[in-house]
Amino acid sequence: MAKPDLIIFDCDGVLVDSEVLSCRCLTEVLAVHGVELGLDQALDLFLGRSTAAVFQHCETLGRPLPQQFAAELKASVRAAFSSALAPIAGVGAVLEGLLIPHCVASSSDLDRVSFSLALTGLAAHFGERLYTSQLVRRGKPAPDLFLYAADRMQADPRRTLVIEDSVSGVQAAKAAGMTAWGFVGGSHYLSRDGKALLREAGADRVFERMAEFWRDPERPHGRG
CATH class of the missing domain: 1.10.150.240 (Putative phosphatase; domain 2)
Known part of the structure; x- marks a missing residue:
């Protein structure tokens, strides 16, 4: 997109x-x-x-x-x-340079999300733009949470990009009519084929390093 x-x-x-x-x-x-x-x-x-x-x-x-x-x-x-707990490698740099409106939508409760972001130094990048499954009737893989977040952020779901690491999260994003990028750089994918799992779930793209956030490593780099 x-x-x-x-x-x-x-x-x-x-x-x-x-x-x-x-x-x-x-x-x-x-x-x-x-x-x-x-x-x-x-x-x-x-x-x-x-x-x-x-x-x-x-x-x-x-x-x-x-x-x-x-x-x-x-x-x-x-x-x-x-x-x-540690931040995902390179995510701080992505957030530092991000000019597009952004927020968090998590299946964890608000206390845990706030604690995690504060502990890893990422809280300032999101402020109060934290949305959790406590706010909706159905959690992921239902689309409710992502639709709620888009509504609160006054964004069109069709113009919204979701970054997810789980099958249920990718399914929720696609059910909401959003673009879903699967991320497989977490330690839980060291011994599991996360790329295949997330592609099968419907991810529009899968990447494994935050340094690749705005580029596709599978696309050849050359002149033209």
């Missing part, structure tokens, strides 16, 4: 390298409640999804989680992030 009128960034796995950390916390807290789930399974099932999806999944397994699970998971994630 030509330069968009709005760019929506997912947070986890796009702005901050958090997916492995948070999914590891998820498996550990689930184990406390008798639900065994490996890290790869957690990534496959819940990458880009909200905590509500975890509750729903366990309910279908016949292992409903107690309400305190959400608070326990939040505490575990916050501790892990405090000691090890």
Whole structure:
């Protein structure tokens, strides 16, 4: 697409390298409640999804989680992030030079998104332009959150670009009528074929380094 009128960034796995950390916390807290789930399974099932999806999944397994699970998971994630969370390499430079209106739309809750961005020095790039699944009835892969964000930013969905790292996020962007770029530079894709997953989900482009944000490494570079 030509330069968009709005760019929506997912947070986890796009702005901050958090997916492995948070999914590891998820498996550990689930184990406390008798639900065994490996890290790869957690990534496959819940990458880009909200905590509500975890509750729903366990309910279908016949292992409903107690309400305190959400608070326990939040505490575990916050501790892990405090000691090890880092921004995605190169994302600060992209945001520094970004003149197009931009915001965040994340399946995580507002407290976690705000904490993550503050911890990694990225908060100033977004201010209060943070939208989360708490604000809509249906989370990703439904289009509700992206449509809500575009509406708040007064942008046409057809002129909106979404940067996502998850299948559910790409599906949500496409369902909203937006252009979706898949990003596979997070550590959770070191041993998984993220490019194939996101292309199959409908991504219009997939890239793996923020240095490639405005150019396509698959396009030959030469005269003409």
